[in-house]
Amino acid sequence: GEQHGEALRGRIADGLGRWAEAIAATHGSDPDAYIAGFVRGTDYLPAIRRWTPDLLAEVAGIARGAGQPWEWIYASNLLDEEWTWAKERPAGAAPGCTTAGFAAPGEMPVLAQTMDIPNVHDGTQALLRVQGGDGPDCLVFTHAGMIGLTGGNAAGVAVVVNNLDVLPTSPAGLPVAFAVRGILERRTLADAVAFVAGIPHATGQHYGLAGPDGLASIEGWAAGVIVRAEPTPRLLHTNHPLYTEEAVGDAEPRYRRSRTRERLDYLVREAGAAGQERDGAGVRALLQDSTVPVSLGAEEPSMTFGAVVYECAVPTAMWVAPGPPHETAYQQVRW
Structure with missing residues (x-):
């Protein structure tokens, strides 16, 4: 630290x-x-x-x-x-992270996301190389001063997140950044799933997980956790819950502002038919869309702070665009 x-x-x-x-x-x-x-x-x-x-x-x-x-x-x-x-939010701001994962039979799983956060953080993009702890070494994309937004580790485990702020929250749960780093201390996908399923959640979140043996999708909130860890060739998620209907209040205005349904429809449409899962290059291209949009420029209150793509071999191969991917080139991060 x-x-x-x-x-x-x-x-x-x-x-x-x-x-x-x-x-x-x-x-x-x-x-x-x-x-x-x-x-x-x-x-x-x-x-x-x-x-x-x-x-x-x-x-x-x-x-x-x-x-x-x-x-x-x-x-x-x-x-x-x-x-x-917060008692108030900037007008027009809403969570906008977009997640895509693919794990075709016999192929290396790929997990990716755009990370959308308020544009006041632009310019603080950082990559951490965490070594020397009890868990595997890991690579973490974050903003300067924060322990992590998303990452992958040397055992091939990776994690991405989507804010589900319409779900019940707890002022005494485990915050998402700490959950992300806790996941990266695990050496297997099964152990990472068990960790997320066992912690109390401070805010509503979707955790997309991947390892060399596949994908897992988890929605956690103050009152519950739903795990979808059965073998699946794809994982597509945005900012509305897919596995629970426990949204608090009228969620539709937030869904409209973040265009969460439109982004999910785009992922489903562009992902193509089953058996045509995308590789790392294809997923990087998927997240570069600026029409729906998936990738938002820094002129927006909530911008795409960066995009990450993980190819979940051992160790994880990581690609990062430290800014909106339709404007910022991806860079491969070397161990």
């Missing part, structure tokens, strides 16, 4: 500064008071200490290395949770 904070000190400071400006503009309150209220008003620490204690120490290390207050670094690792806690 301290190495992360020191290496990305300037980028972390820039990102937190822009976030502070956005808090003041959106909520009309002092940013320090807002962050203090958020930290006091939630109770995620017991779940973090129980399920991923080493990651709490990593967050503290990031704060020390970056020379930033612990509360701000901790809060910046609660991206989805702060969205849920």
